[in-house]
Amino acid sequence: MNVLGFVSAFFGDSAHWHGYDGIPHRLLEHVQYSLLALALAAAIGLPVGLVTGHTGRGGNALAFLATAARALPSFGLLVLMAVLLGIGLVPVMIPLVVLAVPPILVTTYEAVRSVDPSPVDAARGMGMRETRILFQVEMPVALPLILSGLRSAAVQIVSTATIAAYVSLGGLGRYIVDGLYQRDYEKVVGGATLVAVLALATLAVFWAVGRLVVSPGVRRR
Amino acid sequence: MNGALDGFFDIPSDLQHSYPGLIGLHLREALLPVLAGLLLALPLAQLCVRLRRLYPPVLAVTTVLYAIPSLAFFVVLIDYTGQTELTVMIPLAVYSLVVLVPAIVDGVRSVPEETLAAATAMGFGPVRRYLQVQLPIAVPAIVAGLRVATVSSISLVSVGALIGNQGALGNLLAAAQKYDRPVLAVNSVLTTAVLAILCDALLVLARVLLTPWMPSPARRRPRPAARRKPARPQGQEATR
Numbered sequence: 001m002n003v004l005g006f007v008s009a010f011f012g013d014s015a016h017w018h019g020y021d022g023i024p025h026r027l028l029e030h031v032q033y034s035l036l037a038l039a040l041a042a043a044i045g046l047p048v049g050l051v052t053g054h055t056g057r058g059g060n061a062l063a064f065l066a067t068a069a070r071a072l073p074s075f076g077l078l079v080l081m082a083v084l085l086g087i088g089l090v091p092v093m094i095p096l097v098v099l100a101v102p103p104i105l106v107t108t109y110e111a112v113r114s115v116d117p118s119p120v121d122a123a124r125g126m127g128m129r130e131t132r133i134l135f136q137v138e139m140p141v142a143l144p145l146i147l148s149g150l151r152s153a154a155v156q157i158v159s160t161a162t163i164a165a166y167v168s169l170g171g172l173g174r175y176i177v178d179g180l181y182q183r184d185y186e187k188v189v190g191g192a193t194l195v196a197v198l199a200l201a202t203l204a205v206f207w208a209v210g211r212l213v214v215s216p217g218v219r220r221r
Numbered sequence: 222m223n224g225a226l227d228g229f230f231d232i233p234s235d236l237q238h239s240y241p242g243l244i245g246l247h248l249r250e251a252l253l254p255v256l257a258g259l260l261l262a263l264p265l266a267q268l269c270v271r272l273r274r275l276y277p278p279v280l281a282v283t284t285v286l287y288a289i290p291s292l293a294f295f296v297v298l299i300d301y302t303g304q305t306e307l308t309v310m311i312p313l314a315v316y317s318l319v320v321l322v323p324a325i326v327d328g329v330r331s332v333p334e335e336t337l338a339a340a341t342a343m344g345f346g347p348v349r350r351y352l353q354v355q356l357p358i359a360v361p362a363i364v365a366g367l368r369v370a371t372v373s374s375i376s377l378v379s380v381g382a383l384i385g386n387q388g389a390l391g392n393l394l395a396a397a398q399k400y401d402r403p404v405l406a407v408n409s410v411l412t413t414a415v416l417a418i419l420c421d422a423l424l425v426l427a428r429v430l431l432t433p434w435m436p437s438p439a440r441r442r443p444r445p446a447a448r449r450k451p452a453r454p455q456g457q458e459a460t461r
Binding site: 002003067068070071072073074075076077079080082083084155158159160162163166173176177179180185188189191192193195196199200202203 | 290
């Protein structure tokens with residue numbers, strides 16, 4: 001049977017649509033893990049990126065930290081945390097946040113840094129405070145890039161949250177991991193399809209958010 | 222410290238590889254795909270630079286490909302390539318390709334018009350102009366892309382442990398759980414991270430050697446306002 005056959009068999013089987021191991025429940029779990037991880041990563045990455053970008057200091061340190069964080073394998077970190085801390089939400093969140101902070105941090109820093117200096121100087125000349133300059137002059141211009149950093153972080157989280165199933169948590173990875181052990185390829189391929197679709201939906205959400213919050217004057221085709 | 226790291230290099234024999242063997246396997250599984258991605262990305266990017274209309278759809282397709290989770294990608298391939306190294310390497314090559322194409326296109330496009338005009342005036346044909354002018358000037362952008370691709374490739378190989386022990390150093394993770402020896406998981410994570418950082422450093426070194434005209438990173442002092450670039454250089458479209 002080819003991939004399309006597996007997909008239609010998986011989604012056609014009504015047993016996959018109900019109960020604790022049903023698609024709606026697993027999907028909800030996956031979205032919950034992803035949103036929590038994204039919120040935590042944004043709470044760390046955005047303020048640090050904004051401040052360092054505004055002052056222009058610490059760029060090298062940021063780049064180094066980001067490389068170091070990227071070098072850590074998420075899957076390895078997950079298993080290590082599960083072995084050390086036991087099974088639960090915390091060992092799953094740590095690798096996801098470590099994965100998502102670098103793109104948010106670095107893109108936000110670069111976004112604020114690359115804002116045209118002349119309006120910033122003009123705002124300063126008009127007597128604006130630094131915080132107002134950051135939020136009212138630099139942020140709106142930097143927003144498209146900042147969003148792109150958040151977007152790539154979100155997509156990576158959605159993809160990587162599948163491995164949560166490996167340490168006995170839920171989410172869409174359940175189908176992939178269980179299917180592999182049970183040699184049930186229908187389940188495996190169905191789970192993989194669901195995750196890919198969710199990742200694409202994430203892209204779509206960010207596209208829509210970008211249309212809504214980015215000022216038309218800043219938007220570029 | 223010594224007690225906590227007892228048996229750090231004590232690899233269970235059912236992995237069929239020694240510690241250096243696992244490192245070699247890991248590097249092969251991670252770096253060959255990046256190389257393949259680069260070899261595919263160079264002509265594809267050149268095509269995108271030539272035919273501007275081609276770039277947006279190519280970018281869309283690559284974004285979609287990048288959104289496919291590695292585990293899902295591995296698993297779907299098992300049906301075609303079996304539980305082999307190839308199953309791990311194909312997705313990694315695709316991810317590298319996806320990172321490299323925009324990097325090369327942006328790098329090649331960022332070459333100033335005057336530079337190109339000067340090269341043309343000196344009698345450079347399109348091929349020579351591409352190889353001797355555009356590509357060298359694009360080296361920093363290409364290396365930046367290669368760094369991202371290499372580091373993520375090295376860390377993703379570990380996921381291969383989930384599909385029939387094809388994760389090289391990642392296989393230590395399964396062993397750590399099987400034999401309840403957390404130190405093996407520490408070994409796996411640390412070794413993978415060190416490999417990634419070393420390869421990253423090598424790429425930076427290659428960049429410095431390949432672009433002797435650029436100021437060395439150590440001597441460059443950031444001057445806040447003066448060094449800021451304008452929001453988007455003209456003629457360069459939004460990349461992401």
